[in-house]
Amino acid sequence: GNGHNFRAHGPPGTGMRFFVTCDPANIRHIFTTNYTNFPKGAEFAAIFDIMGDNLFNVDGARALRPRVKIHTVLSSPRLVASMEACCRDKVVNNLLPLFCHMTSTNALFDMQELMSRFMFDLATTALFSVDPGLLSTDMPPMDIPVAMDTVMEVGFFRHMMPASCWKVMRWLNIGPERKLGAAHTVLRVFIAKMIERRNIDKVHVSNDEEQEGDTVRTTLTWIFYNLAQNPDIVATIRNELLPIALQKAPTGAGAMVIFEPEEIKSLVYLRATLYETLRLYPPAPLERKTVATKDIMPSGHKVHAGDTVFVSIYSMGRMRDVWGENCLDYNPHRWLSKDGNTLRYVPSHKFLSFNSGPRICPGKDIAVMQMKIIIATVLWNFDVEVLEGQSIRPKSSCILQMENGLIVKLKKRQA
Numbered sequence: 567g568n569g570h571n572f573r574a575h576g577p578p579g580t581g582m583r584f585f586v587t588c589d590p591a592n593i594r595h596i597f598t599t600n601y602t603n604f605p606k607g608a609e610f611a612a613i614f615d616i617m618g619d620n621l622f623n624v625d626g627a628r629a630l631r632p633r634v635k636i637h638t639v640l641s642s643p644r645l646v647a648s649m650e651a652c653c654r655d656k657v658v659n660n661l662l663p664l665f666c667h668m669t670s671t672n673a674l675f676d677m678q679e680l681m682s683r684f685m686f687d688l689a690t691t692a693l694f695s696v697d698p699g700l701l702s703t704d705m706p707p708m709d710i711p712v713a714m715d716t717v718m719e720v721g722f723f724r725h726m727m728p729a730s731c732w733k734v735m736r737w738l739n740i741g742p743e744r745k746l747g748a749a750h751t752v753l754r755v756f757i758a759k760m761i762e763r764r765n766i767d768k769v770h771v772s773n774d775e776e777q778e779g780d781t782v783r784t785t786l787t788w789i790f791y792n793l794a795q796n797p798d799i800v801a802t803i804r805n806e807l808l809p810i811a812l813q814k815a816p817t818g819a820g821a822m823v824i825f826e827p828e829e830i831k832s833l834v835y836l837r838a839t840l841y842e843t844l845r846l847y848p849p850a851p852l853e854r855k856t857v858a859t860k861d862i863m864p865s866g867h868k869v870h871a872g873d874t875v876f877v878s879i880y881s882m883g884r885m886r887d888v889w890g891e892n893c894l895d896y897n898p899h900r901w902l903s904k905d906g907n908t909l910r911y912v913p914s915h916k917f918l919s920f921n922s923g924p925r926i927c928p929g930k931d932i933a934v935m936q937m938k939i940i941i942a943t944v945l946w947n948f949d950v951e952v953l954e955g956q957s958i959r960p961k962s963s964c965i966l967q968m969e970n971g972l973i974v975k976l977k978k979r980q981a
């Protein structure tokens with residue numbers, strides 16, 4: 567390899583062996599060509615033990631049928647359309663009124679928290695037909711999203727140490743494990759309450775779906791941050807929206823322009839902007855696999871049965887070999903053809919933010935559509951000003967959230 571691979575060992579005596587890679591050839595080998603030799607492994611399932619036997623944790627032949635099924639379900643045009651409509655309605659009925667309230671009070675607020683509230687309400691409405699109402703102007707407490715964040719943070723901590731170590735802490739109920747125990751209780755009580763309220767069969771419910779909101783709201787927060795630093799990109803997106811907005815019925819003072827999912831589906835520059843954020847800020851920045859039987863990587867590295875492989879999706883998005891000299895620039899145009907009218911093809915073993923191979927994210931199209939609806943509507947109707955002097959940095963977590971959130975102020979745009 568050329569600096570894209572290295573080995574590491576766990577603390578002495580633990581026998582932990584790691585292979586860390588962000589080499590596209592190795593990625594293709596691990597995720598596609600020799601996929602069955604690199605399961606997530608028992609360690610991974612243990613780290614996210616709250617989720618039990620759901621798809622997220624299961625691998626191999628046992629997962630084949632449910633995996634095919636979820637891919638089929640999530641690509642059904644009827645389901646996709648209903649998810650889009652649900653997102654659009656939440657934007658119109660809850661998000662826009664709240665944003666108007668924010669502009670009228672000139673309030674500073676945390677966009678990351680607001681996106682959490684939005685995605686949580688959306689997921690719970692879609693899943694249980696119950697709206698928890700976290701987007702109401704009195705900002706009710708958000709115990710459940712906070713508990714989900716804790717699962718992701720403590721999961722990251724567990725990745726970084728030998729299993730025996732965190733298992734002892736769990737047994738003693740100390741440190742992060744104590745925090746996690748409390749979070750698990752909050753989540754179990756919530757799921758039980760929802761199931762009781764809706765009288766739904768328990769087997770159909772996992773918290774997979776609730777979690778998927780995490781990746782979307784994290785990406786949305788980074789997009790707002792990236793856009794605030796690139797006014798020219800905001801102008802280009804608004805230009806792309808202009809012909810659609812002009813066809814809308816004339817709106818009175820303070821009225822909002824609403825974009826329908828159908829209308830913005832084909833906007834390529836907006837999609838390129840989402841991809842550019844996902845490249846530099848993949849919400850799931852790290853992937854962990856285990857080695858079933860010994861193998862030789864395309865880079866020439868040997869791995870042994872039981873080794874742990876870490877794939878840095880974050881580093882993949884920032885590699886000069888893959889993205890060129892200007893790999894660190896935020897530039898949506900890299901995703902477009904020369905004339906700017908179509909999207910360029912980039913294989914998923916290079917753009918790994920949605921994963922690659924059989925475990926590629928089946929919710930990709932839904933996620934892109936949800937983000938398009940939100941970004942288009944917010945950018946057209948508001949200017950988003952990021953408070954200066956904040957320290958923006960990622961949290962140590964399995965999800966690339968911002969440690970201190972993103973404090974912003976909104977101004978109503980005079981179109």
Ligand code: HEM
Nearest residue numbers: 621633778781782785850919920921925927928929932933
């Ligand atoms: C920006 C948004 C999203 C990103 C970046 C993303 C990324 C990913 C990644 C990296 C995985 C692989 C996880 C792993 O195996 O370690 C995954 C799995 C999955 N995603 Fe997404 N996701 C997003 C949104 C969504 C949405 C909105 C849905 C549902 C509507 C969804 C449904 C799923 C499901 C069901 C899986 C498990 C698939 C399997 O194990 O075969 N995702 N996603």
